[in-house]
Amino acid sequence: MQLITQTQKMIDSIKNVCALYGLGNAGSEYKIITELFLYKFLNDKFLYEVRKENPSFSSLSFSELEEKLKAMSEKEFEDIKEDLCVDSARIDRKNLISTLYNQQNAENFHLKLDQALTETADENIDIFSGQTGKGTKIKLFDPISPYIIDTEKKPLFAKALIEKISSFSFESAFGEKYDFFSTIFEYLIKDYNKDSGKYAEYYTPHTIATIIARILAPNGDKNVKIYDPSAGTGTLLLALAHQIGEDKCTIYSQDISQKSNELLRLNLVLNNLIGSLPNVICDDTLTDPFHKDKDELAKFDYIVSNPPFNMDFSKNRDTLAGEAHRKRFFAGVPNIPDKKKEGMAIYLMFIQHILYSLSSKGKGAIVVPTGFLTAGSGIPLKIRKHIISHKMLRGVVSMPSNVFATTGTNVSVIFLDKSQENDEILLMDASKLGITSKEGGNQRTILQSEDIEKIVSTFNSKEKIEDFSIVVSPQDIESKGYSFSAGQYFEIKIDYTPITPQEFEAKLKDFAEELDLLFQENSILGKEIQKCLRSIKYE
Template sequence: MSEDQKRILEQQLWNIANTLRGKMNADEFRDYILGFIFYKYLAEKMELFANDILKQDGISFRSLTATDSQTLEIVEAVKEESLERLGYFLKPDELFSEVVKRGNNDVEGQSNFILEDLQKILTNIQLSTMGTESEDDFDNLFEDMDLNSTKLGKSPEARNEIVVKVLTHLDKIDFKLESTELDVLGDAYEYLISQFASGAGKKAGEFYTPQEVSMILAKIVSTGKDKLRSVYDPTCGSGSLLLRVAREVKEVSNFYGQELNRTTYNLARMNMILHGVHYRKFDIKQEDTLEHPQHKDLTFEAIVANPPFSAQWSANPLFTTDDRFSQYGKLAPSSKADFAFVCHMVHHLADNGCMAVVLPHGALFRGSAEQHIRRYLIENRNYLDAVIGLPANIFYGTSIPTCILVFKKCKESPEDVLFIDASQHFEKVKTQNVLREEHIEKIVSTYRNRLEEDKYSKRATLQQIADNDYNLNIPRYVDTFVTEESIDINQVANELKSLENELKDIDQRIASFCVELNITTPF
């Protein structure tokens, strides 16, 4: 698929999404449209899988609607295979296109009212997984799609009309699932998530990291590797950051994540499945990561995160005996959980691993407990590998400048820490600052090669950092001061004198014109 075709597809989906825009707020219509797309994906994947199984018998899956024992036996056999391989099951009459036919009165003798039928199908997808390995991955995936909500329309008929309209438009789009080389639907889904994030204001950070920042994090943690045993995001949002890491390597064996918000947690699981990640290869949990970690005994080869900036947490004194925090002697302050997330991530980092986390700039220089934790990580452990300053106003919902901290337990350059000041390298697009490909490449290549460049990057020794009392503020290490050009005062004085003489000449000419015209001179 060409870039032009891809853009056309993305625009088609966004236009369909906007069919619901007038009915509800952005958060709500996001959940419906992404849910409908996900249902279409599951149905088409199911049909392709079933038809492949039945091909040798010359049977199509959607034709198996009879209720005789032989047909039911075939359907049951397909179900068993589907639950093992796909993790879920849909009956022939539950396929997306079949529901659309009923909604458009294309099925003789049936009403076009499909809401109850559709709600039941969405529930059946989840029920089909009960008692199987994939049960947790499909549990309540569609809970945010209440088809009886008055947000869709005041009457059942009005709600049915808008749902049929949306499904009909979606049914006309070919997601090319039969092509294993293309991830058309996955890319389109990512596009929609980013579009919703750009219009979600302060709430956007709950579920989406801007793609250019995701690329930097993913490229950093995958440096020197083409396969990763595991990748983890303790605040995974929609899962986009995890999936971005997978694009940078040939293979990721397992994906792990945790997310507090229930709706966003559902979105992350959908996103994984839509990108073809097998249900056995991802483990996304819903809970508060700091208070109730769900992957306690695991370490990960790559860790990426964009935690909520300076969020509050309990800082319960009981955590001083928690293995994640006990070694530091102090807990991150309750008003700012930034270093609580750092400590949590460092605890889960494998010895051969790399972690990259986005934090607000304040985390580089704030004192008290945060300074104490920074000192321990650098002086006692020597885990800090790089500090990267990003431009302000590149995150949705906040204009504050941010940074990326990179940690490794086994550093290739144990004698120093690389500081990169990329804060002035961006392109302004309307009200948002944007990192272009060349800006991303410059950051990544500077990090990978540990390059020093005047006014951009510097390798600081551990002693220099200690001399700065473990203050990591980037200008202390990367000198960005630009000397202004000297001014020749005599030349400026002469230019002013010349201008003054020109003004006198002009005044005399104006006065002579006024005399000729017999009018009063203006001065």
């Protein structure tokens, strides 16, 4: 807990520097903060790996090790870098943070920091980079001093940043696992996940990601490919990778948002999933899906997605409805409305893309607006019919309202499984779980650990709980107009109290007497009204 608090303080200190130099809430703020955080992390990871790979350095502190490295010949230092594992970035001695700290009073110090960032990015571009759909490499770092307009303030800004990250060490963090780094990542980006990109409309809370991962792969797995076509910052992917085993899966993703792409790459680095970085693609999933097997779209063992629900994609609508995409978008493409084009249901496109991209034994989980579960016509109904006819629906969980802080839309999670014919389908209404709290001025529902356990255990055991969960068949769903809503299958209960025949007769007599009184009152009232009407004189 202390390490988490210290790390959060370091993040806050970088944010404070940005605010002092006029970059608070600027579009560049997230980039500066995440770059400096990542550079510090990789700097310390480099020292950690050097010490681990060289027994003679095992007793040295980071500061002692840095002095040892600086005293080496160039060849000795290059040999040490060469021996490092692929998960560690290579950093030149002049670009170590301790070296920069000792040079912070040099003229134009900001250029030295910029150079350290760009040289480190270039040296590690083959491993530590993502790419666009056209194959352009996306570097880890860019210069940060250009974000400061005032020339005289550039070196002061760079100096302040170096001072903040130099006073902190990740040395004790490298023994930590997913829970630590997921907490830190969520804190790091908490101010930057709003409207984070065209295909990252809603940030997925860690609790929801955990539920999805534990339901999808309750017993882990091995040698599998996992995919998110609207990856955002990667919360769903990382939770699933951890559940399966980071060394037992390979991550694939695509998202059109450059910002989301950067944050996802940071997430992968923190969680030691460097090998998946080349599979992180920045491009439009619907018009230009990148991941392919020969000439066909790749198929994946697991797919998770929290796609944007509504968005204007009118410019690409006719292209997506064309012959080239017809097999993938079998249920159709939403029409362009005359007004409010931003209301186009783009999530329906992602559902179809996911169904097309699942392997023959693939499993998936998709976050959808709860209204999708019962829509009585059009594309939603066609998709639900397809899912049921192919017996791939494992179950549905309807979440509490406001479980996503950035949207008031009620959401549900659809679980798919093509590895078996699903004749028993678990439908769950978890809308009454959780506690409410205020977050950034918004009302939010927080799922507690006991709520998570109840959802996961009930779903995986297919347990029937009154007004909470029910098991139905594909035939049951078909008879209800293909509704995926648990509430429509719960038994309707009528409370009654048993009475004797004598009590029944007595109640009937009471009712009859009450009715007689009402009729008498009504008759008197009617006569009074008629009397009033006759007394009205008209001119």
